[in-house]
Amino acid sequence: MMRILVVIPHFFRPDADGKYGSARRDPRPRIAALSQAIQALHSLFNAHQVAFQDQPQQGLHIQQVNQWTSCELDILLCTTGDRHLLAKLPVSSHLFQHIALDCPDRELGFYCQRVLGDQLSENYDYYCYLEDDLTIRDPLFFLKQQWFQSLLGEAAILQPHRFEWSNPWLNNSLATGSLATGEVGECSDSSNSYLVSPTHPDLLGSNHPKSHDSVNYHKVYVDPDFESKTGQNPGFAHHFTERRVLVGQFLGQPIQFNRAGNPHAGCFFLTRSQMALWASAVDFGQPSSQFIGPLESAASLHLMRYFRVYKPALSWANFLEIEHWGQYNSQDLLNNLHLVQFQPKVVSYAANNFPNG
DSSP states (O other): OEEEEEEEEOOOOOOSSOOSGGGSSOSHHHHHHHHHHHHHHHHHHSSOOEEEEEETTTEEEEEEOOGGGOEEEEEEEEEETTOOOGGGOOSOGGGOEEEEEOSOGGGHHHHHHHHHHHTGGGOOSEEEEEOTTEEOOOTTHHHHHHHHHHHHOTTEEEOOEEEEEOOHHHHHHHHHSSOOTTOEEEOTTSSOEEEOOOOOHHHHOTTSTTTTSOOOOOEEEOOOOOOOTGGGOTTSSOOSSSOOEEEEEETTEEEEEEEOSSOOOSEEEEEHHHHHHHHTSTTTTOOOOOSSSHHHHHHHHHHHHHSEEEEEOGGGGGGSEEEESSSHHHHHHHHTOOOOOOOOOOOOOSSOOOOOO
């Protein structure tokens, strides 16, 4: 049975700007997001999952189930000062351990890295970092990680795609009692206001019934690919000069992984040997804003420095994905949509050609 350690940096302090979910005025979305993240981890991976079986002449019996995905799971919830919402969480405190850290707010993620490093002696199979508004939905999540690393070795890591459920058309009709376009409605997570999503005819075609009305988008992946500045640094393991595309088969189906132009996902999942390699580096746990800002750098900068980072190609995006709470990012992308071109590409692969190491 795998042993998994998950460290979650949790922070909340309302701010006038409210760029991040941890700084918006209404605490309820953050409470819901963190509660969902913790409950999902336990519901997917802990060993306490049962089914009832009716035995003839013996009545109902309980049978343990899903042992193949069960893990020994420990969750460390890290905070700094009183800038948190733990007292308001509607989940049992037995589901996590609270680690109170003494650190500047902007450096919380880097102190969480040190917490992970301090646990190396415990010999977990995976050392994980998860921002407090991310939810894993896939019970095969860690089995897929194991499969990928069994083929690629410890020099490569696989990051999930972040997605949001974005339904501005429906949310607006529920909030205002109408389906009027162009009106301002409140998001369902109460985190911000939005304009009903703009319509772009290229998305639907001119004959689509909603091509000139509100568009009901559903699932939106929110991390557009880009060639990160650090990704072009030859001093980083994650540069783009070799092994940019990997192809193979999973359960008899073709699959492709690309070197991640945008390695950020707000999380990471390292094996014990990967964690040990990183923890031995001189810059381990040292605050930086080199990749976008301190929040993004805490989750992603070290990945590019020490590993080749991959994500599933977009045609297989849901092979490994993680849910981002709310719809702030997706609405920002949709409301700034200028041009979308669909270029379907059918690729067939005869055999697994993953490189070794």
